[in-house]
Amino acid sequence: MIKKEVNREGWEQIADGLAAKTSTLLGLWAERECVHICIHDPATGVSVATLQTPDKSYPSVARKHLPALRMERAIADLFGLKAEGSPDRRPWLDHGKWPVRTPFVPVPASTTPALAYTFLPVEGEGIHQIPVGPIHAGIIEPGHFRFSANGETVVRLEERLGYVHKGIEKLFEGADLATAAKLAGRISGDSTVAYAFAFALAAEAALDIKVPPRAQDLRGIMAELERIANHFGDIGAICNDASFSLMHAHCGILREETLQHADACFGYRLMMDRIVPGGVTADLGAAEAVRLLDWTDSAEKRFDELMQMYEDTASIKNRTNTTGIVSEELVQLYGAGGYVGRASGRRFDARHHAPYPPYDGLEFDIPVLKAGDVNTRLWIRAYEIKQSFILIRTFVQRLPQGKIMATLPSPVPSSEGREGMAQVEGFRGDILVWLRFAGDGRIARCYPRDPSWFQWPLLEVAVKGNIVADFPLCNKSFNCSYSGHDL
Numbered sequence: 001m002i003k004k005e006v007n008r009e010g011w012e013q014i015a016d017g018l019a020a021k022t023s024t025l026l027g028l029w030a031e032r033e034c035v036h037i038c039i040h041d042p043a044t045g046v047s048v049a050t051l052q053t054p055d056k057s058y059p060s061v062a063r064k065h066l067p068a069l070r071m072e073r074a075i076a077d078l079f080g081l082k083a084e085g086s087p088d089r090r091p092w093l094d095h096g097k098w099p100v101r102t103p104f105v106p107v108p109a110s111t112t113p114a115l116a117y118t119f120l121p122v123e124g125e126g127i128h129q130i131p132v133g134p135i136h137a138g139i140i141e142p143g144h145f146r147f148s149a150n151g152e153t154v155v156r157l158e159e160r161l162g163y164v165h166k167g168i169e170k171l172f173e174g175a176d177l178a179t180a181a182k183l184a185g186r187i188s189g190d191s192t193v194a195y196a197f198a199f200a201l202a203a204e205a206a207l208d209i210k211v212p213p214r215a216q217d218l219r220g221i222m223a224e225l226e227r228i229a230n231h232f233g234d235i236g237a238i239c240n241d242a243s244f245s246l247m248h249a250h251c252g253i254l255r256e257e258t259l260q261h262a263d264a265c266f267g268y269r270l271m272m273d274r275i276v277p278g279g280v281t282a283d284l285g286a287a288e289a290v291r292l293l294d295w296t297d298s299a300e301k302r303f304d305e306l307m308q309m310y311e312d313t314a315s316i317k318n319r320t321n322t323t324g325i326v327s328e329e330l331v332q333l334y335g336a337g338g339y340v341g342r343a344s345g346r347r348f349d350a351r352h353h354a355p356y357p358p359y360d361g362l363e364f365d366i367p368v369l370k371a372g373d374v375n376t377r378l379w380i381r382a383y384e385i386k387q388s389f390i391l392i393r394t395f396v397q398r399l400p401q402g403k404i405m406a407t408l409p410s411p412v413p414s415s416e417g418r419e420g421m422a423q424v425e426g427f428r429g430d431i432l433v434w435l436r437f438a439g440d441g442r443i444a445r446c447y448p449r450d451p452s453w454f455q456w457p458l459l460e461v462a463v464k465g466n467i468v469a470d471f472p473l474c475n476k477s478f479n480c481s482y483s484g485h486d487l
Helices: 008-019 066-079 168-172 177-184 189-207 213-241 245-266 286-312 314-320 328-334 338-342 374-398 456-463 468-478
Strands: 002-005 024-031 034-041 045-052 057-059 082-084 127-132 144-150 153-160 419-425 430-437 443-449
Touching: 008 034, 008 045, 008 057, 008 066, 024 066, 024 430, 024 443, 034 430, 045 419, 066 082, 066 328, 066 456, 144 468, 153 456, 153 468, 168 177, 168 443, 177 189, 177 443, 189 213, 189 419, 189 430, 189 443, 213 245, 213 286, 213 374, 213 468, 245 286, 286 314, 286 374, 314 374, 314 468, 328 456, 338 374, 374 468, 456 468
Parallel strands: 002 045, 057 082
Antiparallel strands: 024 034, 034 045, 127 144, 144 153, 419 430, 430 443
């Protein structure tokens, strides 16, 4: 990671590079008196630039590069820093229900009323609006979707999120390393391994901690089990939204088996708190390793049969083919990762393009397709499941003997200003975690960025031109995180 401090002109140059598509936005966040931007430039790699904000404002990046917009709105809500020239100054996370405004620099809500929120207008003959959520019929997280439709055709979808804002970024502030690690694993429950992994790597980079080789491979096994479980669940749920309930049932069985093996191997179905700074807290026994390998062979064979059934069922393909298309140009613009990006031609996988142990040095396929529809996003998941089975076998079969935890310094010495950052491939795409330590060894600031920040806006595009009844299908094919986004 390259770190640099820039002036306003340098900040504008970074925004110009994003607008010219010579670099990709990875994250945008703030502290009380500065803003940070993380970009990837193919020529120079990953860098973090910092701009001081003594006047509580900074030049808007979104004015030139729209993917930064929601992050700028979140910064305004949390810190009160204003993006000059922003194309949209509406609040994002703040729904007017907090007891304070700008919680990192708190002002009593009674003295500073929340800004009113108005959805964007849509005009035209026969246009009507359909409000959906934030409370939904299913047991899912809250989000509001405002459809503007002409008959059954969606003309515009506008999302409003932030309903499950938990103040996690604020909770990191002042937390000790162990508490912060637990908090990272609770950002988004379906990605507890990926977030804990990213936080641990960032902390280890900041503190120069070397993780034992056995722990590294155990982390890989956990990460791939989490990926498989979620992909099984998503494939079944996509099919269920198109009334192909048989596929849903069988995928549900495979997902349950995955969680049962995670529990047998690591003592927890979701493997929460199993990855920590320094290593892992649970080892893999010899008998459990054999059973895991046997199961991967059985599950892979059954899954192949299911995907053949999917491919042979014309009614489901009729619903998923050409539905919810996202162009390659847009996924490149937004730097969208995971199955959303790779289904539309963007070949990025942090395990390969920003390699970290235990994936560094490994050769494995990164499935990439170009159609960008629901069917393609489903197939990317299917191909990734196949690769995850291969990776699990690789890690189990090469698992070295040795310790599973490094010795951590206690207290953390000379930690003032130490920073670390990591990019980890979760099942949705790349998760970014940046953190900085205070002098007492506690966390001064931690910024976790979910892949959904760059995927939610693309869902709005995917639904446009489709019928309202296809929204659940499109939405499930994205399966963006509410909890990971509404920090």
